Amino acid sequence: MLRIAIDAMGGDFGPQPIMEGLISALRHNTTFTAIAVGDEKELKPLIPPYLIDRIEILHTTDVISMTDSATDALKRKESTIFKAIELVKEGKADAVVSAGHSGASMSLATLRIGRIKGVSRPAIATLMPTSENQNTLVLDVGANVDCDAKNLFEFAIMGQVYAQDVLQLDEPLVGLLSNGEEESKGNEITKEAFTMLSKIPNFAGNVEGSDVFKGTVDVVVCDGFIGNILLKTAEGVADTIGKIIKKDLKRSLISIAGAVLMRKVFKNLKVRVDYAEYGGAPLLGVKAPVIIAHGKSNNKAIQNAIYQAINAASSNLDSDIEERLKLYAIEK
Amino acid sequence: MLRIAIDAMGGDFGPQPIMEGLISALRHNTTFTAIAVGDEKELKPLIPPYLIDRIEILHTTDVISMTDSATDALKRKESTIFKAIELVKEGKADAVVSAGHSGASMSLATLRIGRIKGVSRPAIATLMPTSENQNTLVLDVGANVDCDAKNLFEFAIMGQVYAQDVLQLDEPLVGLLSNGEEESKGNEITKEAFTMLSKIPNFAGNVEGSDVFKGTVDVVVCDGFIGNILLKTAEGVADTIGKIIKKDLKRSLISIAGAVLMRKVFKNLKVRVDYAEYGGAPLLGVKAPVIIAHGKSNNKAIQNAIYQAINAASSNLDSDIEERLKLYAIEK
Known part of the structure; x- marks a missing residue:
């Protein structure tokens, strides 16, 4: 027990x-x-x-x-x-x-x-929602602000093992968060990490910020500074869109029918976007x-x-x- | 002429x-x-x-x-x-x-x-939408992948002058993108930049990813690697939310009334979220x-x-x- x-x-x-x-x-x-x-x-x-x-x-x-x-x-x-x-x-x-x-x-x-x-350093991993009813595991999202390539490499391994053992995914794909998909993209540290990660199975190469929400890969690796910004940006955009929709609804003539509908849509949306629904973030x-x-x-x-x-x-x-x-x- | x-x-x-x-x-x-x-x-x-x-x-x-x-x-x-x-x-x-x-x-x-x-280095600036009918100027969003503190300092000055001269804002507030609002937050480079920026008027200190979309400040400064990730993340979240809403609408029983309403809401939303509406990004x-x-x-x-x-x-x-x-x- x-x-x-x-x-x-x-x-x-x-x-x-x-x-x-x-x-x-x-x-x-x-x-x-x-x-x-x-x-x-x-x-x-x-x-x-x-x-x-x-x-x-x-x-x-x-x-x-x-x-x-x-x-x-x-x-x-x-x-x-x-x-x-x-x-x-x-x-x-x-x-x-x-x-x-x-x-x-x-x-x-x-x-x-x-x-x-x-x-070398434990990392916090969190699940982000995608439109395809699956999630993307992102790490690190806050424990380590300054990371070297070796740290990022270890995050990738830890994320992949977590996805296999706990999320029960077969052969989870890992992507390295970068400013473009091409191998030539990246900053000094991610380029070095890219070379190290090329050795591991199921490394999908560089991925972009939007890939996190598309579900292109199962695990996305970044340093904790960027991971925090990604998380807060996602929350900020979801929040802003919610506010815009609500404002527009109030202006709308058919807001009564709309309100009934939107209550349902919002409830569904909240489940997918609200990080609370995923519980906590494991410290790996x-x-x-x-x-x-x-x-x-x-x-x-x-x-x-x-x-x-x-x-x-x-x-x-x-x-x-x-x-x-x-x-x-x-x-x- | x-x-x-x-x-x-x-x-x-x-x-x-x-x-x-x-x-x-x-x-x-x-x-x-x-x-x-x-x-x-x-x-x-x-x-x-x-x-x-x-x-x-x-x-x-x-x-x-x-x-x-x-x-x-x-x-x-x-x-x-x-x-x-x-x-x-x-x-x-x-x-x-x-x-x-x-x-x-x-x-x-x-x-x-x-x-x-x-x-030292020109930077690309872009306007991001907020829920308050104003915009936030973010730079750099792609020109410079590896930046030092001096680069970030110059971006802040260039962004502030652009906000004054071109966007016609009085005393625009500048924030430094970080992993938390407190002065103690940041990575090595942003901490150094924070000290340098403390000298300039209307420096609002550290801001988070969500602040970009709240309109907390007029100008947000980051390196081009993070700027690209912020932009792509915002696009990804907006896109994902759009897809979720559309899926839910199709499932809904009152989808006819909903469709009429949503066409209007989406049009409005698109104007604010679609970066094409803002034209191009100035190279400052x-x-x-x-x-x-x-x-x-x-x-x-x-x-x-x-x-x-x-x-x-x-x-x-x-x-x-x-x-x-x-x-x-x-x-x-």
């Missing part, structure tokens, strides 16, 4: 949506138990009696807030995120989910749980599954993040990443 | 949309004449008799195709783009518009017309206005690109960029 540790207090909206998400996950999936880290007084009343055997509470009251620094988090050993990660380090949990301070989660996971052998390259959920996660997002943690913990992700990296370390 | 040189053959669809755009521009704006560079046999039949006095044809038949290399273009002195740029160099035209090979246009403009004093930092239009430009886009060329040529853009850069060169 898998055990999932969850930082029950770290999110922007307190323990309520997190515990609700956990409860839904436990109801729909009977293969795991949970350790909720947080204030017993607040958490206990949220647990229904029939789940009392499957949720253990690890009591602590210190919560790292979004305004605290990530380095500060390393010292606060009584915080919910510190204790949740420590559970994994000590083998008392198989994976951890946190909607708290993402910098703190990353630092703690990297330093306390440790990196997989051969990984550490020795156990760490899922970083958005601070504003609702219960649905937390539920999905927990499923991601379960899927990763049930796979051979970590040993497969190590093996795959070893393969290319020898070849180099 | 301003004279605008136009590469009449360089676009993906041949001379037809280019000449139609030129004709519309001439009909709506009587303050300029044009020199159309291309095959006289093809161009002459496209010119209506009442405009024969305002369009001069400079005959040549060689056209740089999209598959030719930019360096190749430097040698082909009989090509339409070479001759169009030479007209500006020789003072026979005040500005040039081309929908041809953009790399060739950039290289030729930089080498033949020359850089403004103080400019060369000694005369050079407008690079998309290869797939329709007549409307060409007409707008010509207006941009006229606005830039009627302003003090080039001398103002030189002066502003001189100001900070002394201070440094």
